[in-house]
Amino acid sequence: MARPREFDEAAAMNAAIRRFWAKGYEATSVRDLADDMGITCASLYNAFGDKRTLYRKALDHYVENGLGERLRRYQRLAPRKAIATFFADSVTRSLDDPARRGCMLVNAALDVAPHDPELRRAVSDVLARIESFFRRCIAGGQKDGSITTSQAPKALAEHLLGVHLGLRVLARVRPERAALEGVIRPALAMLAPERAAGRRGVASKSKAQE
Amino acid sequence: MARPREFDEAAAMNAAIRRFWAKGYEATSVRDLADDMGITCASLYNAFGDKRTLYRKALDHYVENGLGERLRRYQRLAPRKAIATFFADSVTRSLDDPARRGCMLVNAALDVAPHDPELRRAVSDVLARIESFFRRCIAGGQKDGSITTSQAPKALAEHLLGVHLGLRVLARVRPERAALEGVIRPALAMLAPERAAGRRGVASKSKAQE
DNA sequence: TGCGTTTTGTAGCGCTCGCTCTAGAATGCA
């Protein structure tokens, strides 16, 4: 019973995500957003609210369609494999993006989270989801013997969350495969169960080399 | 042979560092800076150049007086102790700062480095210094037997650099001692040398617990 | 075909941005 919307909301939202993702919150102007989304400022405010509200929605969409989908997919793999695939995909995604945007969630953690309690909570909640993904994988891997029991799932999961954040930061400064894989390889090696009476608790392919 | 400067340049620079550190580059205005530094815009531009130049100088000062000093200090400790102290201090610094500013260098890595080649190079160089601090510690520790030889110094150092970056990101979102120590504890445990024929290569105090 | 409702384009609001201009104040040297 009114004039219908002329633009594709999903496409516009994806354009907004790309902008915020690449430039961050402060360095992105509403006019930049409207241009990329292919709509006018009036339509933008009418459909998505103000800049901060749009950012919040963009971040939510990014998390749900990007990260959330990944976690659900990895969850179906064997525990150890799930963790390794998660990190391998993060490396690939970082290297495949010529704009070096990194992970929008990690960017948000330093960009908007410190200055906005509501967004900080949102970011923190997603980090908790990632941590709990790790924790479930680790608990499963400890049960089937593929992951060391020398440390508690919670401890290892917190460590892996930290490694993930660090990986995504490093990827924006030094986007080289060797550097990124260097960050994760010891973390994966650490997960390997100890040999029954062996002297090394290290994954088969990681040999010491200078 | 001319009118002398009336303000304390070092104090003004420290004020600029605090501003940029807390708010980032984009969200800090030149007027904010001038107010905090206790000088006028004219004096600011006259003494420090434009906003970007001031940021660059502030970052350099931060690195030299903050991080650089810390690395030199830790370097004098026993290798294993140096690494542990580095991380412990990072945790303490993160928790002691009510403004949760994190590490200005890590903030810069996501804030300005991706959009400014020169600053990215500068950030990358400092990260390389941190990594080489870790590498020297690890090489030394492997010689005196305090650090595992199951992986090369370079590999472990890259991992620790990633952990440091992740730690500083997490500290801005979830500034809780337990979370931050949870990130670093497995990393430190991983450094422990294997028992001669033992089944666990884990530091004494880290016991498995759910 | 008019009516109520929502969207769209345009123009522009008040404000702040980074930065600069100019006049005067404060020095060392001649």
Next chain:
DNA sequence: TGCATTCTAGAGCGAGCGCTACAAAACGCA
């Protein structure tokens, strides 16, 4: 005591900021 030089204060430049007012346009429904 002039002079050259540097610094300080204040006003203000053009531009862009986030955001909105307004009227025309496009619908479902009567």
